[in-house]
Amino acid sequence: MRVLIADDEPIARQVLRELLEECPGVEVAGEAASGAETLRQVERLDPDVVLLDIHMPQSDGLAVARRLRPLPLPLVIYVTAYEQHALAAFEAGAVDYLLKPVRLERLRAALEKARRQLEGLRAARASAQAAPQRIAARSGGEIHLIDTRDIIAFRAAEGGVEILATTGRFHAPHSLKEIEERFPPPQFRRIHRAFLINTAHLRSIAPLSSRRYLLRLTGGLEAVVSKRMAGVIREATEW
Template sequence: MQRMNAPRIRTLLVDDEVLARLAIRQALASHADIEIVGECGNASEALQAVAALEPDLMFLDIQMPGKDGFGLLHSLPKAPLPLLVFATAFAEHALAAFDANAIDYVLKPIDQQRFDQAMGRVKKHWYGMNVSTHAAANDVAGNYLRRISVNTGEHSRVIPVSDIDWVRADGNYVRIHVGGKCFLHRETLRHLLESLDPNDFLRIHRSIVVNVDRIREVHTLFQGHAEVVLRDGTRLDLSRRFRAGARAALGLR
């Protein structure tokens, strides 16, 4: 059952066997909160799909022609990756799969009960990231972060959140841009976003959050691309997935 106020989990299937992808589709049929946004038969297709579709969850086979599943993961950018479930016929890769921060590991042929257990773990993780954010956004008395301390080597610098211009994810870190300076801070973008007032900060890309007051212009570019221009001239990608939210937050038509 889909929880209220939580977005559907946009899912990408990556497996070189059509029947294997069909089996996962059938196993997902009873999960109404899943939206399958694409299928790929190899790592090259998957690299393009992750960049274009920005899925929340990826089911990934390990042994594929050319680059295998682990090779695909190493080729993906450091920006926040989709949640990951390996689906493979080979149990000996389980340890390596969890080393790759997979949520779970299911064997083919798919056993529905075991598959549903894996989906339970996925949803627990997903709703933990998203429901708390939505709940905070709807809580008028929500306690949002007002200051953040970043390590600058020999000391810590305290930065008022209102001084932040924009933030970019970098793996398990974020790069916080303030007045032309950049500070590396050990925290994931998802976790930081939960602490920021959604009235003041807007997510415009899977890996980018901006201070709404710093936005000067929004440009529509060729081939459906768009960008946000900040007051200091910084240009940042506005992805399709977050365009509707940006229009609402900025009063765009």
């Protein structure tokens, strides 16, 4: 597990580095001293996990986490002296929230949570690769074989389903339930009665109200879901 340490205090970064040396299977990928540098280091180093402080210059830790959330990785573990930000941190997708001074056993427990999430993400990817790779569909009187990687969503339609893909729109004579059984989670997820999305094409999740969230997918496709479903999707896709 490759970990990026993000804290504006050099002493705090050194303490975390020394603690991480006591955690088997963990490698320090690098360090960052500001929010902006954290984002640059994530892009450059591609870590699995970020140990992220809340109060940093050039974008605080909460803002950084919101920028990172659309990405499957890295996972975020907050390390801060301020307990009042815990709720906002978990709403931003944190794996855990550690208070300074950090105890070794508490850090190990947080990293173990992250490890389990990483294993789940890898299993989801393996399951997606093992799923059926193509489906036959019609468009303009012709039959096409559509690669599942190109499918953005299935939508219930008269006489079957409409396939919304990066290569166009097609029709298949299957019920949405049949499609759901053929293409199970985690790659495909039924978000409501008439819509099944390919989570690989999910681009963002944004709140519309206290109960509704907006999903944006490839090609500008949008769908509104409940807060509960948004949480299910985030958990399943490790957002």
